[in-house]
Every structure is written in structure tokens, then in C-alpha cells.
Amino acid sequence: MRKTLSDKLAILADAAKYDASCASSGTTRRDSRNGGIGSAGGSGICHAYTPDGRCISLLKILMTNFCIYDCAYCINRVSSGVERARFTPEEVVTLTLEFYRRNYIEGLFLSSGIIKSPDDTMADITRIARMLREDHGFKGYIHLKTIPEASQELIDEAGRYADRLSVNIELPKDDSTRTLAPQKRPETIRAAMASVRLKQQASKERSHTGKRAPKFAPAGQSTQMIVGADGSNDKAILTTSSRLYTGYKLRRVYYSAFSPIPDSSAMLPLIKPPLVREHRLYQADWLLRFYGFDVDEITDVAPSGNLDLDIDPKLAWALAHRGQFPVDVNGAGRNVLLRVPGFGTKTVNRILTARRSGALRYADLLRIGARMGMAKSFVTTPDWSPGGLTDSANLRARFAPAPEQLSLF
Amino acid sequence: MYRVTLPALGFFEAWRDAARRLLTHAVPPDQVEWGRGEDASLFPADPLPDADGPHAVTTTKEFLSLARTALCHTGTEAPTLLYQALHRHQTNRRALSNPADPIARKLSVLQKSVRRDIHKMHAFVRFRELPTEGNRRSFGAWFEPDHHILETGTPFFAKRFADMDWMIATPQGVARFEDGTHTFHPPAARPDLPEDASEALWGTYFANIFNPARLHLQAMRSEMPLKYWKNLPETDLIPGMLADAEARVEKMRAAMPTEVPAHAERILSRLPQPKVADLPQCMEDARTAAMHCKRCGLCEAATQTVWGRGYAQADLMIVGEQPGDGEDLAGKPFVGPAGKLLTELMDEAKVGDSWMTNAVKHFKFRPTGKRRMHQNPDRHEIDHCRWWLDLERRFVQPTLTVALGGSAAYALTGNDAPLKARRGQIETAHDDGAVLVTWHPSYILRLDGSAAATARAELLDDLAAAAEVIRSDQGSSHPVTAALGA
Structure with a gap:
């Protein structure tokens, strides 16, 4: 029986949901006042939330879930018995535009299983983006999944239409990739990211006549790593992230707790997805990018190289380095303030601004929005000193959830 | 008052x-x-x-x-x-x-x-299509904001949906956008919006993009507070999705992996398998094999193997230390700042064709802040990578090899003595070839003032000497050492 558009949408949305990326921010500012439809730029908008707590910002679908690869962690691998479907390019374009006009979405996130060859697949993906941009004047957000093995020309073309390109690294270690995704090559994935980065760099330079090169994926590139499908510890995961950030100037690394998939491979654990671990990894990722922490600083707190699941990584670091506390809120520099548990980047900015108008007292910090319940053990102000609190033996217990009595039965 | x-x-x-x-x-x-x-x-x-x-x-x-x-x-x-x-x-x-x-x-x-x-x-207004006679499509929505945001909030829609007419009705007033003109009107009764077929498709999408294995209701409710639900069509589906979730996950867990479809084997066998020769017989085979090299741990962090480039039949071979950040990204040796300086000096010294490569083929670095800081390869890594350097030397058969810097000199000769005393000298390689030891161009980039100028002149001299050796060798059959007067 022929599948209806609704049948296909059900299959191909279901197939796409394991990709965590949803961002629609950080691209060039543009709108439809001079023709076309749509706008973008500035902060992204999450149009809806599903009960898994994830937002819907983009229409996230696969072009097709037929695939010639056999990646153990993927629902769409060739050896899976999942139901298959394929959109025509026109169907994807219509769905995107009709959803967009009703204000359901910010744009399209298009990915695909590999059909025929990487080049054929990439060409189809790019064609859909070109139809949206050129035939319909679509100014909304487009995120395209890049097939690493595809030719450079196709990736170049994709980058001209897309706001963001992404290649998923999927697993933190090369050996895991070779075992679980035998058709993928980690070095090819990295080379694809490197070529996107070089292309972006080139697009920012002006020619000798001062002309700007055409825009290339202005919202940058991102990637995703699956957490808990292989045995890597958090240190391995974050080390890989920091290499990706520094090497390829990624905007984001998404961490996706491995969750059971229908008809899963016998190679993988069918556990509950490690959601807390995923959350801690995101916190650590933020510390790497915005708080001046090194991977080793964060992950050397515990000998296992894993993050503490009960308390956040910054607090864990501070508890292990109490000698550096308490910090004088009115004297410390930005780098030091950023390391105080309970102070975020916004709080630190406000503290630095407020200091110009005089010394900050405890109540000022509260007013500014600092989380003093946490920070008070680590800071001093003219009217507050933590005294023995900083070094007290039970400090960790004040923040960690109460220990639970194990059940005997 | x-x-x-x-x-x-x-x-x-x-x-x-x-x-x-x-x-x-x-x-x-x-x-x-x-x-x-x-x-x-x-x-x-x-x-x-x-x-x-x-x-x-x-x-x-x-x-x-x-x-x-x-x-x-x-x-x-x-x-x-x-x-x-x-x-x-x-x-x-x-x-x-x-x-x-x-x-x-x-x-x-x-x-x-x-x-x-x-x-x-901006997130939760849901338009429904309205019947219209004109050639512009027309949409309408009902929204109940907390604050008086009709005037501040709706220009966003005028920019986004400029090619269609729309109306957003709120208890505080009505914003209309018709033929490109944005107007505000006093409150009116809640409009009766007709059914819209796309809403069902949107529901299908909403229900299927949801992953039942990771329920997180608190996150959903804090970002999509209940007060908005009455005007969001998709929220009607949430109770059903929740009731079903547990059972769906349980089913996934209980189900044994199904039989692998018969076509899977066929498709996988048809995929091109990369051929990697155990002992490559030509430069191209060696390059292909090196792309998948795992002889040391550097491949895990670096982007790719950076193979040599140039003229494989050249009489001159130039060996550097390892690819840098730029080389690692581009996959080509000597394209970064040091490579540019080297090319400049080679032109100045009139060095002809050469095969240019590195002692280590992967970039070794440490991520710090937003950059990748170069780290020198250790002996162990250089020794492992010699497999590839030796292969290159077998295929190129150079008359003379220029070793740029200590790592290259060590890789070629096995001697890791300080470079200062050795610069400008001809040494013998593992394979008995002649090796001219000189500075690495990045050394010059790290120096300042007169020290940099001296080192630059020395490297230029050595390159010129190497070019001279090659020229005289091509003209006669003089041994290399004689030409240099060493």
C-alpha cells in the first residue's frame, strides 16, 4: 500500500529523533520584508516541547531512513527491521513551508540515511535546500547533515544554502567507531569537519578588492556524541570535545544519552539512558567553553575520570580545591569569580559592573541574582565571611542529595 | 498631585x-x-x-x-x-x-x-489558514499573553511573514497585517478559526519526534507552561503520549533483536572495501595505506594523515618535523606560516623539484583555550612513523635529503644530538643516503631581530648549497660530499 504523507512523516520523524541538535540561533540576521518568506538571526525560538523535555525548533526529519551502512547504535542501520520510507524533495519543501507559515517551526533540519552512495545522498539533501532558498525564497533556518564521505563540491554547495552544517562524530573513541560503525572512518569524519572549518574561514576573508566571499554556513557546525554506548569515561568524551572545539571551531558538541531503540542490535546495552550523566557532561562542556576550565581540571577530581553525578562539576572542582577559597568578591578578577560555585557568567558580569559603583555586600549579591546558597561557602564580602564553612568536612553533604537507604528486598 | x-x-x-x-x-x-x-x-x-x-x-x-x-x-x-x-x-x-x-x-x-x-x-502563536479571495494567503491566530505585548511583540511576525496576510487576536487587542501594512485594533470577540489540515500533520510530527525512553516532564512544563496549553493544538496529544511511553520502552527492551533482513548482507557486501596493501609497492599505495595508520596514538587526536607532496622522482627530499594546525586541517604539508617561509626561501635559493614531507605524519597538539598548541613528537612517535618515511625514501631515492630541525635529523640519522653544532653538515642516513642538517623554518619564526636574521641566512645558505649539490650531481657523477667540500 502506498504510504501517505502522514505515514512517511511518522516514520521519518521517528527516525530522526535520536539527533539531539535543535539550535536555530546565531545565524545572519535576515527577514522577508524584501521578498520571500521567513526570518532568522538572533536567538533561536523553541516552538514546542515534547514530554521528553526536548524542544521542537526545527522540523527534524530524515529524507529517507533507507541506509546502506550498518552502525550498531542506529535505528536505521541496514540490518534493522524498521519500517522504511522516503520523502520526495517536493514533500519536504511543502512540509517545511506549511509548518513554517503556521509558526510551528523555525526551519528545517534535514538528515538522511545513505542511499546508493554518499554523493547521491548529499546531492539530494542539497537539492532540497536549494529548492527552499531559490524557488521559494525561504529565509528561515536550515541545518543540513553533512555526509563525510561526500565530495567537496557537494559540501561547498550545501554550505551556501545552509545556516549550519553538522557531521556526527557519534562515538568519542576511534576504536569504538571502527567496531560499532564499521563503514565509517573516524579520520574521514574529522577531515570533513576540517574542510567545513577552512571553508568558513575563507568565507570571512575579503578579496584584494575588498569584496566579501559568499557566506558559508554562517551558524557554524556542530556535532553529536552518543554517551553510554561504548565504555568511554567522561574524561575521554570531554577530551574529544575539546579537540573538536579547538580544531574545527564547532559551535556545539551535543551529548546524547544512548537510549534504547526499537529492534536494537545485540552489541549494545539496553539500559535506561544515562540522563544525569548527559546533563553533567553539558555542564562540564560549558565550563570548558565559558569558564576557562581545562578538561583535566574537571575530570581529575575523581580517579575514575568520570564526573560526579550528585553534584555539578564546578562544585566538585571547588570542593577538591578548597585552598583557593574563599574568594573576595570585591577584589577577585573575572577568572577567579567564574570559578565560584553559584556564580554564572551573567552574575560575574553584573558583579564586575556593580563594583564600579562601590563595594558589594551580601544583600547586593542576592539582588544581582547570585545563587548564594551555594556561593556563600566560597566567598567573602565586607559583611560576610564563611568562617570554617569553606573547610568544613560536611560541606559536600550540604549540596549532594541525601543518601538513600538501599532496599533490602 | x-x-x-x-x-x-x-x-x-x-x-x-x-x-x-x-x-x-x-x-x-x-x-x-x-x-x-x-x-x-x-x-x-x-x-x-x-x-x-x-x-x-x-x-x-x-x-x-x-x-x-x-x-x-x-x-x-x-x-x-x-x-x-x-x-x-x-x-x-x-x-x-x-x-x-x-x-x-x-x-x-x-x-x-x-x-x-x-x-x-513568538514561539506559541499558532496560525490557521483562513479562506481568502485575493492572491495573498491569509492566516489567523488567537493568543493570550500575560502582559501588554501586542505592539512590542507583533512586529516580529510582520518581518517573518511579509508575504502573507495575518491577524493575531488577543484579549488586549488585535494586530492585523494586510498587504504589507501593520495595524492595531481594539479588542474584539475571540475569532472562530476554521479547521486546518496541516494541524493534523503537525500533531503527527509532535507525537513521533518524542522519545518515550527519556521522559522529562518538568523540563517540558517549565518551558511550555500549562497556561499556554489551551491554545496549542499539539498539547492535546500529550496525555496519550505519556500513557503509552512506559509500555513502548518496555516493549523495546523486551523485544529480541529481529532477524537481519536478507538484503542487508547483500548491500553490505557491495560497499567498496578500501584495499590496504601490507607492503605498498608505489607512492600512491603508500599514501592510501598511511591514511588509515594507527601505529601510534596520534591518529586519535589529529584530523588526518598528512602525506608528503611534490615530485616523487625528485633528487631532493625535504623533511620537516610534523604537520602543524593548518597542515592538519588542509591535509597538505608546509601550508602554514613555517611552510610559507620555507617556500619563500626555497624560491630565493632556486631549489628545483623536491619531495617535501615530515618525519611524523600526524599533528601532535594539546588543546588550550581556543587553540591547539603544537607539541614536539617524542622519539617513540618518530620511530613508529619512520616506517612511512623509509617507504617514501625508497620510492623517491633522493640524492640528497635536507633535514629541517632536530626531529627530522633524528628520524633520518638516529642521532638526536643538539642541532647547533650539526647545522650545515652532511650526515649519513639509516639507509646510507646523504642528509644535510639545518634549521626548521618555525625556529626562525620563534626568534626575534638579529638572531632571526642570522638563522634565516643560514637556512637560506643551506638550501642554496643543497640546490647546488643537486645541480652538480645532475651535471656529473661527483659524489655529494665532494660538491660541498666537506
């Missing part, structure tokens, strides 16, 4: 004009009572002065933008707080920019709440 009543639409302009007029008369904040709409006061009030008073009024762009947002707040305190802040600003310019100032803080809380409401309006 003055009393100002702000209208339902255009309240920002009304507040601004009244505040300016009052401040020109230096009216203190406790002499003004601000109200909204038909608020009636128990006490009679003076009318506003007819003309501006003697005092100059100053403000900042940031303050006006703050006022524009904060005034949308449904609470009654915004106009009063703003007037207090502006009144104080005339004598104290710094207070407003202090995040710890109580008035500034209260205003920023109001502003944040309004901004969030506007953001949620």
Missing part, C-alpha cells in the same frame, strides 16, 4: 511624553500617580502642565528601550518605577547602570518577565 492615565495602545509614547513634561518642571516622583486604562482614582488630581518647564531632561537609549519593555508589564508599578529612575537619573547618572541598585534591579525583573512573554508569543 498629578495623575497620568496610560492608554491601552500607544502607552509607551504616552508615558514618555508625560514623564518628559513632568521632569521639565522637576516634579518629584511622589507627586505623580500613574494609572492605566479606566483606572479611577479616589482623589482629584491636577492636570499636566500645558508647556515644558525650565529644566532640561536627559536620558539614555538603553533606558528608553528598558522603558518600552517594562511598561508592557501588567503590574501597576512599572510606570512609577520608571519615573523614579528617570527622575534620579537627572542628578545621578551612574545609579541606573549599577546592577545592584534596587530600582534598576526591580526594573530588570519586570523587563525579563515581559521579554519572556514576548518570546513565548
